[in-house]
Amino acid sequence: MSFEVIKPGPLSLLQDRGRHGVQHLGIGPSGAADRHAFAWACHLIGNSQLAAALEITLGSVRLIARATTSFALTGADLDARIDGTPLAPWCCHHIHAGQTLEFALPRSGLRAYLAVPGGFHAPAVYGSRATSVREMLGGLHGDGQPLKAGDVLAFDGAQVAPRCTPSRFIPDYRQELNLRLLPGYQFAAFCDDDIRQLLAKPFKVSTHSDRMGYRLEGCAIGTELPGIVSEGIAYGAVQVPPSGQPIVLLADRQTIGGYPKLGCVATQDASMLAQRMPGATLRFTLANGPELARERQQFEAFFAAKSGI
Amino acid sequence: MTLEPVSDSACLLQLGGQIDSATAEQVQHACDWVREQLGAALIDLVPSYTSVLIELDPLKLSPQQACQRLAGLATALSTQTRNTQAGQRFEIPVYYADEVAPDLADVCARTGLTQSELISRHSAIDYRVFAIGFAPGFCFLGSLDPLLRLPRRSDPRSQVAAGSVAIAEQQTAVYPLATPGGWHLIGRTAQDMLSLCSDPKHPLRVGDTVRFVPVARDAFVNAGGRLT
Numbered sequence: 001m002s003f004e005v006i007k008p009g010p011l012s013l014l015q016d017r018g019r020h021g022v023q024h025l026g027i028g029p030s031g032a033a034d035r036h037a038f039a040w041a042c043h044l045i046g047n048s049q050l051a052a053a054l055e056i057t058l059g060s061v062r063l064i065a066r067a068t069t070s071f072a073l074t075g076a077d078l079d080a081r082i083d084g085t086p087l088a089p090w091c092c093h094h095i096h097a098g099q100t101l102e103f104a105l106p107r108s109g110l111r112a113y114l115a116v117p118g119g120f121h122a123p124a125v126y127g128s129r130a131t132s133v134r135e136m137l138g139g140l141h142g143d144g145q146p147l148k149a150g151d152v153l154a155f156d157g158a159q160v161a162p163r164c165t166p167s168r169f170i171p172d173y174r175q176e177l178n179l180r181l182l183p184g185y186q187f188a189a190f191c192d193d194d195i196r197q198l199l200a201k202p203f204k205v206s207t208h209s210d211r212m213g214y215r216l217e218g219c220a221i222g223t224e225l226p227g228i229v230s231e232g233i234a235y236g237a238v239q240v241p242p243s244g245q246p247i248v249l250l251a252d253r254q255t256i257g258g259y260p261k262l263g264c265v266a267t268q269d270a271s272m273l274a275q276r277m278p279g280a281t282l283r284f285t286l287a288n289g290p291e292l293a294r295e296r297q298q299f300e301a302f303f304a305a306k307s308g309i
Numbered sequence: 310m311t312l313e314p315v316s317d318s319a320c321l322l323q324l325g326g327q328i329d330s331a332t333a334e335q336v337q338h339a340c341d342w343v344r345e346q347l348g349a350a351l352i353d354l355v356p357s358y359t360s361v362l363i364e365l366d367p368l369k370l371s372p373q374q375a376c377q378r379l380a381g382l383a384t385a386l387s388t389q390t391r392n393t394q395a396g397q398r399f400e401i402p403v404y405y406a407d408e409v410a411p412d413l414a415d416v417c418a419r420t421g422l423t424q425s426e427l428i429s430r431h432s433a434i435d436y437r438v439f440a441i442g443f444a445p446g447f448c449f450l451g452s453l454d455p456l457l458r459l460p461r462r463s464d465p466r467s468q469v470a471a472g473s474v475a476i477a478e479q480q481t482a483v484y485p486l487a488t489p490g491g492w493h494l495i496g497r498t499a500q501d502m503l504s505l506c507s508d509p510k511h512p513l514r515v516g517d518t519v520r521f522v523p524v525a526r527d528a529f530v531n532a533g534g535r536l537t
Binding site: 020021022023024025026027029126134135136137182184185229230231232233234235236237254255256257263264266267289290292293294295296297299300301304 | 326361362514
């Protein structure tokens with residue numbers, strides 16, 4: 001059972017929950033940029049988060065089904081259609097052999113997740129099928145390459161009972177985003193005025209944003225701070241280079257780095273950030289550590305109970 | 310020493326502000342101890358010069374719980390340091406020549422050393438692996454002979470050939486992949502660094518030592534080294 005790639009789009013990547021246990025080798029975790037939409041795609045189709053789904057960035061993708069199967073679609077609204085018929089977002093669907101599944105341009109959000117029963121087949125590289133373009137690891141052929149025209153996405157396939165994500169779990173990516181920051185790392189090295197600015201002023205997503213990190217544009221903070229001894233970078237870390245413009249580090253981040261950091265934003269908020277286009281506005285608020293940890297634990301437990309890890 | 314939550318699923322352990330061998334040894338001991346204490350609750354452990362990032366499985370342990378469970382770390386470190394275990398020593402063959410090292414002549418000119426002096430100084434020291442990062446298998450090695458220390462290039466290259474042996478400030482390294490880079494390229498190795506780091510039995514780890522061994526062109530090429 002397979003999808004044949006007719007049009008690969010600008011950046012379509014196999015992703016799973018990411019590589020665990022190899023960051024000490026310098027290998028980044030990678031994995032789905034939006035953990036929330038990815039987890040729902042896995043859940044709707046009955047997969048664990050170890051199974052590979054397709055992360056479609058910006059759309060412009062055309063696939064032909066080579067057999068009849070179910071699939072789940074979550075994340076950005078890329079105007080998905082089967083043979084021209086629009087599909088409800090955040091739901092499971094059926095497609096018949098020979099039909100075309102097509103994605104146009106984003107109407108809301110940036111990245112859609114396409115999950116199939118059992119996950120797409122690809123070699124596990126350091127325990128994961130996640131594609132890391134920069135590291136030349138993982139993906140369909142194991143070499144970190146994005147999808148190309150002519151690729152064949154094989155999977156076991158099955159018919160799955162149709163179901164949808166309850167609407168209360170479907171985010172509106174057009175809303176102004178609030179990034180809840182857990183103060184940590186070098187937070188105390190920033191002066192009070194920097195922190196006041198950070199919390200008072202809105203920031204805009206820069207055009208230089210990708211799966212590695214989202215650069216923000218706004219008031220410059222911490223420009224006088226010296227570099228630090230390179231240290232491990234956690235998911236969602238907010239680093240401030242000498243320009244004073246913060247960068248939120250995401251799935252494709254480097255494992256270690258030497259810029260001062262304000263702390264990390266909640267995993268959920270980092271997922272929402274990964275759906276924002278350049279120009280989107282956001283604000284920072286300070287968060288409480290135990291509260292964020294509890295929220296994260298509940299998120300993981302919800303999906304682990306339903307689909308297994 | 311400080312240990313605190315830095316995200317909804319990670320803690321950072323800071324073991325000092327100085328880059329030196331004593332701190333590096335503590336980092337290594339702390340990694341072993343944390344791994345033992347946290348077991349399956351640990352997802353990733355990222356050691357660097359003076360710190361260790363501890364990434365947790367949120368289903369098993371919150372960062373707050375992990376900090377509590379690791380409260381005995383200071384005591385454990387002070388007792389462990391007394392029976393320091395020697396790390397492993399790795400030898401990396403290097404072909405030092407202009408045809409594979411575009412900065413060799415420039416580094417000689419700027420340091421005032423002849424090419425053979427430069428090669429013998431670079432290959433005369435056991436370097437410690439202070440950190441692994443930047444790219445898969447990229448080992449930050451120190452400390453470089455003071456006579457070889459130069460600031461990074463003012464115009465970083467957009468592409469450095471895989472296997473390039475490089476120096477900058479007090480450090481030296483091998484670029485394991487073709488990546489952008491601002492260090493000075495003085496040689497090239499056929500050794501795949503990532504495979505050394507991910508060896509299932511005896512992986513190269515932070516705290517181990519590395520020695521560069523000069524080899525001739527034939528040996529480099531026969532080992533799979535690329536001249537282009």
